[in-house]
Structures are given as structure tokens and as C-alpha cells.
Amino acid sequence: MVSKKEKKSRSKGVVKERKDHVLSSLEQLGGQVYDQLAKKEFPTVKMPSRSIANIIYDDKTRQYILGKRNVKRSARNVRHIRPFTQLLWTAMFTDELTGQNKTSTLRDVFYSAQAYEMDFQDQQESDSLITDLETVTGFSREDFNVFPEERSAIFGDLTIEYTVPGYEGRTLNLASHPDGVMIGPALTTSEFVRPDKKKVDKVIAIEKGGLFTRFIEERVHQRFNAVLIHTAGQAPRATRFLLRRLNQELDLPVYIFTDGDPWGMHIAMVIISGSANAAHLRELNTPDAIWGGVWATDIVDYKLPSDPLTDLDLKRLNELEKDPRYAGGLWQREIDTFRKVRKKSEQEAFSRYGLTYIVDEYLPKKLKLKSNES
Amino acid sequence: MTVAEVFQEISAADFFYRNRDIAGFTSPSRSIYSTIRELVENSLDACETGGIPPDIYVRLSHESGPLDGPGVYDLRIEDNGIGVPGDVIPSAFGQVLYGSKYKLRQTRGTFGLGGKMALLYGQITTHGEAQISSSTNPKQKITEIGLRTDIQHNKPVVLKKKTRPNSSHWKGTIIEFKTEADYSRAMPRILEYFKQTAIIVPYANLTFVDPRGRLYHFTRGTTVVPPAPTETSPHPYGVDVETVQRMLKLTTAKTLQEFLRKSFQRIGDTTARNFLEYAGFHIEEGPSKRKRKLSKKEAERRDPKNLSAADIVRLVNAMKSYEHFLSPDPTSLSPLGADLLATGIKKELEITDEDVQNGSAFIATLQRKPATYSGFPFIIEVGIASGKQIETQGKILLFRFANKIPLLFDEASDVSWKVVDQIDWRSYKVIPGETPLAIFIHVCSTKIPYKTVGKEFIADRPEVEHEILNAIREASRNLRIYLSRREHLAQEKRRVDVFEKYLPKMAQFSTKLSRAKKEPDIKPLLKGLIKYGVEEGEEEPQ
Numbered sequence: 001m002v003s004k005k006e007k008k009s010r011s012k013g014v015v016k017e018r019k020d021h022v023l024s025s026l027e028q029l030g031g032q033v034y035d036q037l038a039k040k041e042f043p044t045v046k047m048p049s050r051s052i053a054n055i056i057y058d059d060k061t062r063q064y065i066l067g068k069r070n071v072k073r074s075a076r077n078v079r080h081i082r083p084f085t086q087l088l089w090t091a092m093f094t095d096e097l098t099g100q101n102k103t104s105t106l107r108d109v110f111y112s113a114q115a116y117e118m119d120f121q122d123q124q125e126s127d128s129l130i131t132d133l134e135t136v137t138g139f140s141r142e143d144f145n146v147f148p149e150e151r152s153a154i155f156g157d158l159t160i161e162y163t164v165p166g167y168e169g170r171t172l173n174l175a176s177h178p179d180g181v182m183i184g185p186a187l188t189t190s191e192f193v194r195p196d197k198k199k200v201d202k203v204i205a206i207e208k209g210g211l212f213t214r215f216i217e218e219r220v221h222q223r224f225n226a227v228l229i230h231t232a233g234q235a236p237r238a239t240r241f242l243l244r245r246l247n248q249e250l251d252l253p254v255y256i257f258t259d260g261d262p263w264g265m266h267i268a269m270v271i272i273s274g275s276a277n278a279a280h281l282r283e284l285n286t287p288d289a290i291w292g293g294v295w296a297t298d299i300v301d302y303k304l305p306s307d308p309l310t311d312l313d314l315k316r317l318n319e320l321e322k323d324p325r326y327a328g329g330l331w332q333r334e335i336d337t338f339r340k341v342r343k344k345s346e347q348e349a350f351s352r353y354g355l356t357y358i359v360d361e362y363l364p365k366k367l368k369l370k371s372n373e374s
Numbered sequence: 375m376t377v378a379e380v381f382q383e384i385s386a387a388d389f390f391y392r393n394r395d396i397a398g399f400t401s402p403s404r405s406i407y408s409t410i411r412e413l414v415e416n417s418l419d420a421c422e423t424g425g426i427p428p429d430i431y432v433r434l435s436h437e438s439g440p441l442d443g444p445g446v447y448d449l450r451i452e453d454n455g456i457g458v459p460g461d462v463i464p465s466a467f468g469q470v471l472y473g474s475k476y477k478l479r480q481t482r483g484t485f486g487l488g489g490k491m492a493l494l495y496g497q498i499t500t501h502g503e504a505q506i507s508s509s510t511n512p513k514q515k516i517t518e519i520g521l522r523t524d525i526q527h528n529k530p531v532v533l534k535k536k537t538r539p540n541s542s543h544w545k546g547t548i549i550e551f552k553t554e555a556d557y558s559r560a561m562p563r564i565l566e567y568f569k570q571t572a573i574i575v576p577y578a579n580l581t582f583v584d585p586r587g588r589l590y591h592f593t594r595g596t597t598v599v600p601p602a603p604t605e606t607s608p609h610p611y612g613v614d615v616e617t618v619q620r621m622l623k624l625t626t627a628k629t630l631q632e633f634l635r636k637s638f639q640r641i642g643d644t645t646a647r648n649f650l651e652y653a654g655f656h657i658e659e660g661p662s663k664r665k666r667k668l669s670k671k672e673a674e675r676r677d678p679k680n681l682s683a684a685d686i687v688r689l690v691n692a693m694k695s696y697e698h699f700l701s702p703d704p705t706s707l708s709p710l711g712a713d714l715l716a717t718g719i720k721k722e723l724e725i726t727d728e729d730v731q732n733g734s735a736f737i738a739t740l741q742r743k744p745a746t747y748s749g750f751p752f753i754i755e756v757g758i759a760s761g762k763q764i765e766t767q768g769k770i771l772l773f774r775f776a777n778k779i780p781l782l783f784d785e786a787s788d789v790s791w792k793v794v795d796q797i798d799w800r801s802y803k804v805i806p807g808e809t810p811l812a813i814f815i816h817v818c819s820t821k822i823p824y825k826t827v828g829k830e831f832i833a834d835r836p837e838v839e840h841e842i843l844n845a846i847r848e849a850s851r852n853l854r855i856y857l858s859r860r861e862h863l864a865q866e867k868r869r870v871d872v873f874e875k876y877l878p879k880m881a882q883f884s885t886k887l888s889r890a891k892k893e894p895d896i897k898p899l900l901k902g903l904i905k906y907g908v909e910e911g912e913e914e915p916q
Contacts, residue, residue, distance in 0.1 A: 030887020037881055037894035075880060078869045085876040088883040095887055118879070 014249060015163050015191050019098065022144060025137040026095045033088060042076035045084065047135045048280060055279045057324035062287040063274035064325075066135075086129045087136070089118045094133065094144035101165045103145045103185040106130065135280040142188055142238045152239045153180035155216055156227030157199050160190035178216060180230060188238045192250060201225045202367065203246050205289075207233060207258040207267055211347050211358075218359045224367060227252065234267055237284055243271060244286045254286050255367060260294030260304070261344035262316040265334065272372075273325040291330075292366040296337035299345045302362070305352050306343035313344065330372045385528035387470040391494060398488075398829075399495050402444035406555035407563045409495065410434070412488030413451045413549060414567075415779060418575060419482055420455025420547060422708070427597045428578040429454045436585040437552060446500055447555040447585060454546040457510035460517030460537070467493055467506055467549070468523045468530025482779050494523055496553030503533055504551040512543035557585050563782055568592060569722060570773060570780030574710065574816065576718030595721035596714065603708040607639045610649075610693040611749025612702070612821070618690055622678055630655060630689075633678040640700040649699070653692035655685075702751040702820075704744030709753045709818045710778065712739040716757065719814060723763045733863075735761030736856040738849045739814075747837040750821040754838070756845035757814035758853060760860075764810035770794060771812040776822045776832060783830035790815040792834055793842045802850050803857035815842055873903050 029045070036043040048054065048066035058065040073084045093112060097104055104112070110126040113119065120126040130141050141147070158174045164186045171193060174181050181187060204226045206212045212230035215221070221228055227246065231239055246252050256271055258264030274285035299306055309317075320326050321335050338344070350358035394400075398408035414430055421428035431452040439445025458466050470490050493504050509516045520533040557564075561584070568582050572592035577599050580592040608617065627633035634646040641649070650656075674680060681689070693699075710718070716739040720726070729735035739757040746752065764771060774781040774790050785791050794813055799806050817832060825833040832838065877896045885893045 026887060027889065030884045030889075033880060033884035034888040034890055034894060037884060037896060037899075040895075040898045042899060043880060043884070075877065078872050081872060081876045081880075085879050085883070088880055088887065092883045092887050116879070117875075 013191070014245075015189055018143065019189075022098055022137070022139050023095065025139060026091050026098075026144075029091050029136060030088070030095075042074055043084070044072050044074045044076075045087070045136060046070045046072050047132065050131070050135060050280055055276050061282070061285075062272070062325075063282075063285045064276045064279040065282070066279050083129065083132070086113070086118055086120065086126075087132050089113060089116055090126075090129045090133050094141075094146060097145040098143075101145070101163075103147055105147055105149055106141075107149070109146060131280070138280075138282065140237055140241065140278070140281045140284060142185075142241060145185060147185050147188075147238060148236060152183050152232040152236055153212065153230040154183055154187070154227065154242070155180035155212070155229075156203075156221045158195050158227050159193040160187065161193055162186055163189050163191065174227070175221065180212065180216065180228070183229075183236070183239050183242060185238075188242060192245070194250065199225055200227055200250075201252065203227045203229060203243065203252050203254045204292075205229045205231050205235070205243060205254060205256045205271065206347075207231055207256075207264055208347050211257070214355070215359065218356060220359055220363070223359075224363065231267060231271075235271055237278065240271055240274075240284045240286070243289065244283060247286045247288065254289035255292045255369070256289055257292050257347060257366075258294065259344070259346045260296060260299050260306075260349075261309070261346075262313050262320060262335075262338065264294065265291070265331075266316075266320065269320075269325055269331075288371070290369050290372055292369060293362070294345055294347055294349070296334045296341060296343075298362075299343050300337065300341060302350070302353075304345040304349040306341075306345045306349070309338065309342045309344055314339070314342075328372060385470075385526060387494065387523055387525045387528040389470075391498060391525055394491065394495060399491060402499075402554050402556035403559035405495055406434070406447070406449075406553065406557060407560045407567065408488070409449065409492040409553060409555075410451075410564055411567055411779075412492045413449075414571065414580075415482040416489040417451060417453035417455055417547065418571075418578065418778070420453055420457070421578075422599060423602050424456040425599050425602060426454060426456070427594060427599055428575065429581075430578060431581045431583075433583040434555070434557065434585050435583075436557070441585075442558045444554055444556045446552055447557065448550065448552050449496070449555075450548065450550040452546065452548045454544075457545050457547055458506075458508045459510055460508070460519070460535075463506050463508060463517065463519050464521060464530035464532050467504060468521045470494070470523075470528055482777050490523075492553070493521075493549075493551060494525070496551045497522055498525075499554035500552040502552040504549060507548040509540055509545050512540065512545045514540060516540045516544065565590065566782055567780060570775070570782070573718040573722045573773065573814070574715075574775045574778050574780060576710075576714055576721055592722075595717040598714065600708055600711055600714065604705045606703050606706040606820075607637055609640060609702040609746075609749040609751075610634075610638050610696070610699055611746070613638075613690065613693065613749070615687055615690050618686055622681060622686070625678060627678055628673065629676050630678045630681070639703050645699065649692070649696050652696055653689060655689070701744070702746045702749055704751040704753065706820050707744065707751055707753050707818045708778075709741055709755050710816060712741050712755070715739040715741075715755055715814065715816065719757045719759050719812075723759055723761070723812065725759060725761055725763055729761060729763075733856065733859055735759070735763065736853060737761075738852060740845065740849050742841055742845050742848075745837060745841050747819075747823065747835045750819055750823075752817060752819035752838065752841070754841040754845045755814075755816040755818070756842070756849045757812075757816075758846070758849045759812045759814070760810055760853065760856065762810060764812050766807060766810045768807045770799070770804070770806055773812065773814045774832070775814070775816040776824075776829075777818055778816070781830050781832070785831070787825065788831035789834040789839050790817075790832065790842055793839055793846065797843070797846060802854045803861065804853070809857065813846065815845075817842075870903055874900060 032045065033043040047070065049069040049071045050066065054067040054069040055064055056067045073080045075081045075084055093109065106127055109130065110120055110123050113126060130146060134140055154174055156174050159171050160174065161171045162168060167186065202225060206215065206228065209230055209232065212228060215228050220226055229239065229243065243254055247254050256268040258267045268291035271286055272289045278284055298304065317335055317338055326332065326335065350362055399405040410432060414432065417430050418428050433450045435448045437446040437448050467490065496502060504521045506521060507516055507518045515537040517537050519535045522531045522533060524531050568580055568590060572580055576595045577597055579594050582590040621637050625633050625637055627636050631646045631650060634641050635643060716737055719737060725735045725737060730737055737759045742754045744751050744753050772785060772791055772794055774788055804811055817838065823833045823835045823838060825831055877899060881893045881896050
């Protein structure tokens with residue numbers, strides 16, 4: 001991880017260091033297989049099992065992690081050798097991508113494989129091989145320069161320095177475009193220029209695009225010294241990783257605002273505690289991020305316009321209630337309240353009190369929260 | 375128009391000329407197929423009657439007209455059969471329904487009608503004549519006759535007749551005549567006919583020279599000719615009122631009981647007496663008292679010729695319902711036998727004994743015991759073959775034969791197809807359309823239950839259907855074992871293929887990833903796999 005000393009000057013170097021780790025992990029995988037083949041052995045590779053039984057909640061890191069169970073892929077097994085070879089191909093492909101600083105999408109991976117007669121049956125198979133590679137190396141696909149199509153956006157008085165080819169060393173202030181800047185490969189691989197604490201002291205993540213735009217128009221970033229991030233629904237991994245970096249590298253507290261329903265609540269939770277799907281990966285979550293709202297109790301307290309909860313919503317609440325990530329007092333209280341009032345409200349519901357009410361009244365109150373404990 | 379004109383009597387030849395459709399002479403393409411087929415079958419019959427392994431030579435040459443449509447062709451067919459005596463040739467080839475017989479035995483054609491139709495069709499379409507040469511004895515001269523048929527009067531017209539020395543000691547028959555044909559269209563069927571005939575007559579040499587000068591030769595796989603069938607009298611279950619009437623006209627028997635005994639098979643004195651009692655006819659005294667001289671009146675009363683029409687009907691109906699006749703005599707049948715059928719199948723599918731032994735091909739043939747339907751004996755023979763020599767064409771291949779004739783048309787209407795179609799092949803590990811499987815069904819009978827006069831498909835008589843089903847089931851018994859083994863081998867091969875595909879790639883990718891200079895040697899690993907893998911020599915890499 002990053003040392004305290006580095007943190008104090010600039011965050012520069014963090015990205016490059018990580019890239020070196022990624023490349024050496026791939027080389028290590030290749031070397032392991034190469035050595036076994038050279039010894040006339042059928043190569044094997046071990047990785048943590050991603051089966052449901054092996055996904056456990058870790059109280060310390062407050063996220064889902066994989067347990068101690070491992071699976072072994074052996075080239076001697078006729079059912080294993082194909083995915084094993086595909087794994088190696090994927091490693092080779094991403095090794096080239098990362099080494100040449102090129103990016104790719106999951107769809108690209110699927111098609112590139114065909115040039116090597118590494119025919120994947122479908123996109124799903126090639127996607128799952130990427131997940132295998134993540135599991136073996138412990139790095140996420142974005143580290144291998146493989147990005148999904150989904151994109152979200154960032155806005156605020158924060159300057160970044162590109163590391164992508166052709167832009168190395170160039171900087172960009174993230175407030176320079178009023179629509180926000182897309183969180184893509186170039187931004188994800190950028191170093192942060194440490195901001196002035198007086199100008200930037202928090203991050204606000206917003207589920208809905210409309211509200212993100214409203215916040216920019218209402219100059220929330222200046223009034224509250226905030227970097228604004230639009231998650232566009234469930235936050236993409238690159239965005240979750242970026243949130244974590246902002247929180248860890250720049251010590252910025254993160255506030256999350258979602259719709260007031262079980263689904264919005266879970267968007268916040270995945271940012272905070274990670275998802276079961278990504279249990280094989282670390283450093284994608286921001287354990288100290290704070291869910292600011294819209295809470296079920298807000299619906300009551302602010303008398304927000306609301307819709308009744310559907311059966312699906314209620315079913316989701318039952319599931320979340322038993323989920324270890326929701327063990328905290330606030331979460332159980334909100335689940336209870338949702339059940340009691342049987343209502344849900346969107347973020348836009350505050351417009352009932354005027355377009356600026358949410359910024360003038362609601363937000364200042366919520367930004368006083370220090371955590372979701374209490 | 376007078377009544378006389380309307381009801382004018384027509385000769386048998388005229389009748390068949392006017393109704394040539396029913397004998398398979400509908401169009402120039404169908405006609406040449408039928409012509410070749412009828413004459414080849416006559417030749418085969420002529421050889422088998424004498425127990426001679428047939429050598430049949432057929433030459434079709436183009437005379438005039440377009441090559442891709444109906445034109446005039448010259449057809450020559452030579453055989454090494456028993457030959458036709460010179461004085462019989464005119465009637466045998468120029469008179470329809472000559473030599474009709476009421477005895478029963480298994481022959482390819484019925485009454486030898488088809489061959490005459492073929493000559494008649496040639497005469498009608500080209501106004502030509504037929505040249506017949508024949509020798510019945512290698513030591514005697516060859517008779518050569520030029521012949522036409524007087525259609526109106528159904529009489530042969532001999533145009534020339536001569537004999538020539540038989541220096542090569544030849545025996546057999548040669549027929550040559552011109553006929554209308556559309557070879558370009560008929561070709562696939564004709565070639566298929568020869569190919570399938572070579573299967574069902576594996577002891578024949580067949581040679582066909584087609585109008586384009588191509589030579590098709592099918593070599594015999596054995597010289598064993600199955601014994602010729604014996605002629606038998608009809609079985610009481612297999613006659614109708616008309617037949618019994620004719621038989622009564624010809625009989626010399628003095629009593630009904632004697633008539634039954636002499637004119638029918640499987641009836642002795644006891645059976646005749648028991649049957650007549652059952653049928654309610656008067657029963658004569660036993661043989662010991664027969665010497666007593668009968669009065670004229672008594673003899674007249676007893677004479678079966680004097681049976682009334684109503685009595686004949688009663689007699690025939692009783693024959694149908696009486697349950698104690700012995701089964702029809704199967705010695706009138708001439709099946710091929712399991713061994714010969716296997717010879718024919720292996721020969722034409724190019725399956726060797728080695729293929730069968732090492733498990734790369736499967737063949738099973740069998741002959742069922744004789745059975746009967748409506749008083750006619752029949753025998754079912756079945757062959758089942760599988761192997762890469764068989765092209766699946768997306769379905770199970772069915773080869774149908776009746777009395778050693780291949781049936782090429784209307785497969786879907788045939789009882790054999792119905793049976794094959796209703797079998798759950800998956801229980802034999804057969805995937806229809808994928809597993810290469812050929813089924814050969816041979817129905818032998820003194821009367822094949824054809825569904826139509828076209829004689830191309832067999833009706834679904836329950837007795838015949840039942841026998842075919844049991845025959846296929848029995849022959850398929852070991853098919854499952856064979857196919858399971860094939861499946862296992864194929865799996866083994868697929869398994870090794872997977873390793874052969876991916877191990878080199880693993881070597882390539884890991885070399886690149888680990889930045890090594892040289893790829894690791896994976897040959898020892900691959901070799902180790904094959905040791906307990908594929909067993910077939912051809913598929914084993916070095």
C-alpha cells in the first residue's frame with residue numbers, strides 16, 4: 001500500500017506501482033505453468049473457490065471475502081484444460097494490454113480470443129475467465145485494462161494527471177466541463193494531484209443523473225467543497241475503485257445519496273461493503289462511506305411524496321435483513337421503517353418543497369453525519 | 375357405333391399394350407428402367423434355375439434422338455442361364471401370357487410377363503424387331519431368331535430363323551432390340567438397381583455398359599448359388615373361388631376328397647376327411663372299401679367337376695375358416711441365407727472382415743423361420759450394418775428386397791419403413807440420422823403382398839410386419855454393444871483431441887507470459903495420454 005510519506009506530497013506513483021504489481025502477477029502465473037510443463041508435469045493452478053459456500057462476510061474489512069477453500073485447475077483433467085488454457089490466454093492478452101497501456105472491453109476480449117482459436121462459446125464464458133484471472137491474481141479487470149461498457153461521471157475542483165499514452169503528464173481539472181467527466185479507463189488510471197483541503201473536503205456520490213446535474217447547477221461542489229460522482233445506478237467497479245482511492249489516498253469522506261427504496265439502499269451498501277460477486281477482490285469498497293439518504297425515516301420526517309412498496313420490494317427487504325452487511329443499527333432501523341410505512345420515495349421527491357430545497361435544507365443536515373453507526 | 379365394336383375382344387398383348395402403365399412403362403425414363411430390370415431378372419432366374427452363378431452383361435447404346443431426353447436406344451442383354459429351346463423361343467418372347475402355370479414357387483417375376491412387356495414396348499416405340507439367340511446345350515448349335523409380336527392376335531411373328539455352330543460351347547440367352555428410352559433421367563435409378571441387385575444376388579457378376587461408354591462392373595463375392603425352389607401346389611388358405619373353379623376343370627380326381635389331396639399341399643386323407651366333415655360335405659368310404667365298382671350315377675354324383683357354384687363358394691369359405699390345416703410348405707421359397715446376405719452387404723458397402731473383427735464396422739444378418747400370411751409362406755431375412763463406409767444422408771438407410779429384387783420406389787409407403795420408423799432406435803444407441811446405419815430387409819414369398827400393381831412397396835400385412843419387426847430386433851441385439859464401444863472410442867478420441875489442441879497452446883501462452891525464450895517440450899505429456907487412450911491404429915499419432 002501507499003506509505004504515509006508519499007501521501008503527504010502527492011498521490012503520484014500510486015497508479016504506476018499498482019501496474020507493476022499487476023504485470024508481475026501475470027508473469028508469475030505464466031512462470032508457474034511454464035515450470036510445470038518443463039518438468040513434464042501437467043500444470044495445475046490453485047485459486048480460491050468462488051462457490052457460494054466459500055463466500056463469507058469479513059467483519060474486519062466489512063466486506064464479503066472468499067474463504068479458505070481452494071479449487072485446483074489441472075491440465076490433466078479433460079474438463080479443466082480448456083478453461084485453464086483460456087485463463088492463460090486471457091492472462092497473455094491482458095499482459096499485452098497492460099504492457100502497452102491499451103484498454104479493452106469485455107466484448108473485445110471475446111472477439112480477440114478467436115484469433116488464437118481460443119473460441120469462447122459465448123460472452124459469458126469469456127467474462128467468467130476474466131473473473132478467474134481476477135481470482136488468481138487478486139487484481140480486478142480494470143487493473144488489466146479491461147473495462148465494462150458502463151460509464152459514470154465525476155465533477156469537482158480536483159486535478160488529475162493522466163498516465164495513458166499520449167496524455168502522460170497532462171492534467172485536467174474535473175470542474176472544467178459542466179456535464180462532468182466520464183469515468184473511463186483514462187480517468188481510472190490517472191494520478192490525483194493533492195487538492196487544497198479548503199476547497200475539497202468530501203465526496204458526494206449520487207445515484208441519479210438528474211440530481212447530479214442539479215447539484216452542479218446549484219454549485220454544490222463549491223458550497224460544500226465536494227467532488228460529485230454520478231454512479232448511474234449500481235456503481236461500476238471502476239467507480240467504486242475510484243471512490244475508494246479518493247477516500248484512502250486523499251482522506252476524503254464519502255457520502256452516498258440514493259433513492260429511498262431497498263434498491264437504492266443496496267447501491268450505497270455495495271459501495272460501502274462490496275458485492276458477493278466481487279468477493280474475490282479487495283480494495284473495491286469504501287468501508288467508511290456514509291449513506292446519507294434517502295432513508296425510510298426521511299420519507300416520514302420530511303413527509304415526502306411516495307409510492308407503495310411492491311411485493312418485489314418487500315421480498316428484497318427480507319433478503320437484506322438477513323444479509324450480514326446490514327447487521328448495523330441504522331440499516332436494521334431503516335429496513336424496519338420501510339416495512340412499517342410500506343413506502344418508497346425517489347430523490348427527486350424533495351422537489352415538492354422547491355427545486356433548491358434538497359440543497360439548501362436537506363443536504364447540509366445530512367453532511368453532518370460522521371458515520372452510519374449510532 | 376355397334377355393340378360389337380364396343381365389346382370387341384382384345385388380345386392379351388393388346389390389353390397389356392393399352393394398360394402398359396400398370397406394368398411400369400409409363401414414360402421413356404421409367405420404361406427403360408423397367409425394361410432393364412425385367413430382362414435382368416429373367417436372366418437371373420434362368421441362371422438360378424440351373425444352379426449357375428450368373429454372368430449378366432447389359433449394354434445400352436444410343437442410336438438417335440437427343441441425349442438429354444427421349445431417344446432411340448439399342449439394348450443387349452446376355453446371360454449364361456439354362457437357355458430357351460429354339461422351338462419355344464417365339465412363344466416365350468412373342469406371346470403374352472404364354473405358359474401360364476398354376477404351380478407356385480418363388481420367382482422374381484410373375485408369369486414372366488415383364489420381359490415380354492419390355493420387348494413389346496420396344497416394338498411399339500421403334501417398330502423394330504427383337505433378335506434372340508439361345509443355346510440350351512453347350513454341345514448343340516445356337517438358335518438365332520428375329521421376332522415381332524402380332525399385337526392384335528397375340529401371336530409371335532418369326533421374321534428369320536437360323537442356327538449357327540456353337541464353337542465356344544456357350545449356353546445362355548442373348549436378347550437385343552431397339553427401344554425408346556430417356557437414359558439421362560433414368561440413369562440414377564438404373565445404377566442404383568444394379569448396385570442393390572449386386573447386394574441381394576452376391577453370386578452374380580453384373581456388367582453394365584451405359585450409353586456414355588462407361589462400364590459398371592459388379593463382381594460376385596461367392597459362387598454359392600442358393601438351391602432353386604421347388605414347385606408346390608397351392609395351400610387351401612391361399613386360393614379363391616375363381617382359382618378353385620379352374621383347378622376343378624383340370625383335375626382328374628374322381629372324388630372331392632381325392633381332389634383335395636392331389637391339388638393342394640399339406641392335405642392327406644385324414645385332413646381331407648376331417649375338413650370335409652367340418653365343411654358339411656358328404657364323405658366317401660375309406661380307402662379299403664373303394665375297390666367296389668361304382669354305379670355311373672353314383673360316380674357322377676361324386677365327381678368333383680359337378681360341384682355347383684354354391685358348393686364351390688361354400689368349400690372355399692370353409693377352407694378359410696378351417697383351423698387344422700398344416701402350415702404352407704416353405705420349400706417353394708428361395709431365401710438367400712444369412713451368410714450370402716452378409717457377403718452381398720459387405721461386398722457392396724466395402725466392409726471387410728477385418729473391419730468387423732477390429733470393431734470399426736458392424737454387420738449382423740439373419741433368416742427368420744418360415745411364416746405364413748393368407749396361406750402363402752414367407753421368410754424374412756434381415757441385415758444390419760454400421761460403419762463409416764455408410765453415408766447417413768440424415769436418416770437410417772433402408773434397402774428393401776422382395777424375392778431378390780431391389781425395391782427402389784415409394785420407400786415411405788413400405789411396411790419395412792413403417793417398422794423401422796416405429797422402432798425406438800435410441801435404445802440401441804442409434805441416433806437416427808447421425809449413426810451410420812443401413813438396414814436390409816428381404817421378403818421371400820410365393821406371393822409378395824404388394825400394395826399396388828406397380829410392385830414397388832409391400833403392404834403392411836400384420837403377419838409380415840410382425841416378422842420384420844422381430845427380425846430387426848433380433849439382428850440389432852449386438853448393435854448396442856458395438857455402438858457403445860464406438861461411442862467410448864469416439865469419446866477417447868475427443869478427449870485426446872482436447873489435449874492435443876490445448877497443451878501446445880498452454881506451452882505457447884505460458885512461454886510468452888513468463889518471458890521465457892524456448893517453449894517447453896510437451897510431447898512426453900501427450901504420449902502418456904494416448905497410452906491409455908485411443909486404441910485404433912489409424913487414429914494414433916506417432
